[in-house]
Amino acid sequence: EDQVTQSPEALRLQEGESSSLNCSYTVSGLRGLFWYRQDPGKGPEFLFTLYSAGEEKEKERLKATLTKKESFLHITAPKPEDSATYLCAVRPVNNDMRFGAGTRLTVKP
Amino acid sequence: DADVTQTPRNRITKTGKRIMLECSQTKGHDRMYWYRQDPGLGLQLIYYSFDVKDINKGEISDGYSVSRQAQAKFSLSLESAIPNQTALYFCATSHPPSDTQYFGPGTRLTVL
Numbered sequence: 001e002d003q004v005t006q007s008p009e010a011l012r013l014q015e016g017e018s019s020s021l022n023c024s025y026t027v028s029g030l031r032g033l034f035w036y037r038q039d040p041g042k043g044p045e046f047l048f049t050l051y052s053a054g055e056e057k058e059k060e061r062l063k064a065t066l067t068k069k070e071s072f073l074h075i076t077a078p079k080p081e082d083s084a085t086y087l088c089a090v091r092p093v094n095n096d097m098r099f100g101a102g103t104r105l106t107v108k109p
Numbered sequence: 110d111a112d113v114t115q116t117p118r119n120r121i122t123k124t125g126k127r128i129m130l131e132c133s134q135t136k137g138h139d140r141m142y143w144y145r146q147d148p149g150l151g152l153q154l155i156y157y158s159f160d161v162k163d164i165n166k167g168e169i170s171d172g173y174s175v176s177r178q179a180q181a182k183f184s185l186s187l188e189s190a191i192p193n194q195t196a197l198y199f200c201a202t203s204h205p206p207s208d209t210q211y212f213g214p215g216t217r218l219t220v221l
Contacts, residue, residue, distance in 0.1 A: 004151065034208075034209065036212075041215070042214055042215065043113075043201075043213050044212045045212070049208075087151070089151075089152075096154050096167060096168070097210065099152040101150055
């Protein structure tokens, strides 16, 4: 069964304190892995797509990496405006998109 | 202007009422999706449509129906609302060959 598990459920950081969010997945075949940012009361906003193990994508303070079993979203020197819920999703070869429950990130000034 | 819009943004209704949520998009995408989001759970796919004549059930379609009125419009109906359908509902779009989905702002539905 295709599954996505994100950890931790919640993460509190001080401004400037770098950390990583984890997305573990099991799929029969991977078409793509997606990261989204969701602010309270809003729809998910697309961040990255990763297609194969070893691939990395960067945007400002965020960097996403992919292995055959998991993806990491690294946040370098976060700012309070990075506070949000970060969602991971996988698109299996023979199934619909599967979303994780998300990691709720809070960055304190 | 928003590329994917949803109406209404908030709705409170009573058990047994029929409710329709609407989604419109100006992205020109062929594919449209309806998801629900509950606290502590991931987004769950209700229905999806690859074009006007192609409608497919997602993992939690029971109690819901959809209509694809045009390439740009996709509606979700709850024929007889029940309290456990209280949730956030999101519409999304994508366009082949990309699987990237773009989401609307959501509808918060409360069934009393």
